[in-house]
Amino acid sequence: MLPLNPDPPVLGPAQTGPPHPPAAHQDGLGETAVEPLALWWQVWAWSPVLPAPVLDGFTPLLHALRRLHPADPRTAARPRSRHHTALALDDLLDAAAKNGPLTAAAALATAPDAGASGYAMMLHRLVGADPGAWTADVPAVLGALALPELGAFYLAAATHHPDAFPNGLAEPVHAALTLTSALPPPADPHAPDAAECVGRAWSNLLDHVWHTGSDLDGALPTILDRLHTLAAPLTRPTTTPPPTGTATPTTPVGRAPVREGELSADLTDTHPAVLALRCILSHAAAQATKDKTLPGAALQLVADVLAARGDETTVAATLGAHLPLLHHHAPAFTTAHPDLYAIVPGTPSPAAAWLADGPGLDPPLHWTVASSWPHYAANPAVAWRSAWGTHC
Incomplete structure (x- = not known):
């Protein structure tokens, strides 16, 4: 050719x-x-x-x-990209510039393919063109968008401009947490959907708050309560599935049943419960830089999650990322929970996840891990590779 x-x-x-x-x-x-x-x-x-x-x-x-060659691939119709939308970006940019963002938001809500994933990038560009206008009245924009999916895409886009919210970040954080409860959990880790977008929105906004010390206008206790509610399912272990090949009246053969309010064992790191756990620990880290102590509610959550799901890959990775925080700022707690340092070949654990993620220079934590795992103390190089394989 x-x-x-x-x-x-x-x-x-x-x-x-x-x-x-x-x-x-x-x-x-x-x-x-x-x-x-x-x-x-x-x-x-x-x-x-x-x-x-x-x-x-x-x-x-x-x-x-x-x-x-009856079906010539060069002349066959190509499938539409997942970024394809019925509405044109230029038309919406003109509408927003002339009549304000509410006009563009209403047009998005009435589109024949409203809520399609392609509108995530479109809203990213619309908000980026005039962040101040789009963040001036968050409830009004969400009301004009109408659909939870569009609201999720909008908040995810606004997250890139955290300093543009004139009324502070408490309002968009509450709105994003509310949308998280209205949307099903993320379905495909390789194709971001509305649920993942809104989860990233509130978690990124809260990370900005923790790192900058921004004021939440007295809403911090309420937001922390909502985060603990989202993370609560992680404190309940999954039910042992029936033998493979058996079926229940409501479960097909080969699929483990999941009870209402219960999470499966193969969670992704974008699941709301996992994001909430990470946000709570990030807030605890921010508090530790101020008063050198960790909130008791956060430590209790870690204890409950460790006992229920400490051997699950995603949960172990989340706890492992904060293992240095727990080790240095809550020594009495970590001494009472040696499972944080335990490494069992073939089983995920916080310590194995910490090693696999590249522990850096932390001799005290290295020594604690070594003392709890004789194989590590005898041959650190071999043990490191073993832990890496265990985690991955």
Whole structure:
């Protein structure tokens, strides 16, 4: 096949040569005939773009080749991208600039494909064009967008401009947490959906609050309560599934049942419960920099989660990321919960996750892990590789 250059050469009789007689084309494509000449395949490959005069005389050849290749992939309709939308970005930018963001938001809500994933990027660009206007009245924009999916995309876009909210961050955080309760958990970790977008929104906004010390206008206790409510399912272990191949009246064969309010063991790091646990520990870390202590509610949550799901990959990774915090700022707590340091080959654990994530220079924590795992003290290099394989 000829290369697809930006300026394809003009093929004429001098380049393609005289066409073969129809009988020769038919014989050349028969079951017992030899493979057609490479030049014939070049004519076939270029046929969608060659002018008709050049193709004169090759019609029988092209008809025969089309019988061999009835579905030509070059002429088949391509599936639409998941970023495709019925509305045009330029039209919405003009509407927002002339009449304000509420007009554009109302147009998004009435689109024939309203809520499609492509509107996540569109709202990102709309908000980015005028962050101040889009964040001036968060409840009004959410009301105009109407759909929870659009609200999630909007808040995720506004997260990139945390300093643009004139009324502070408590309002968008509460709105995002409310949308999290209204949307099902993220379904596919490889294709971000509305639930993942809104989870990232409130977790990123809260990270900004913890790191900058921003004021939540007295809403911190309420927000922490909502985070603990989201993380509460992690304190309940999953029910042991029935033997493989058995079925219950409500569960198909081969699928483990999950009770209402119960989480499966294969959680992703974008699940609201996992995000809430991470946010609570990040807040505890921010508090530790001020008064050198960790909130008792956060420590109790860690104890309950460790006992219920400490051997699950995602939970172990979340706890492992904060193992230095717990080790240095809550020594009495970690002494009472040695499972934080335990490493069992083949089983995820916070210590194994911490090692796998690259522990850096922390000799005291290294020594504690080593003393709780003799194999590590005897041969750290081999133990490290073992822990890495355990976690991954």
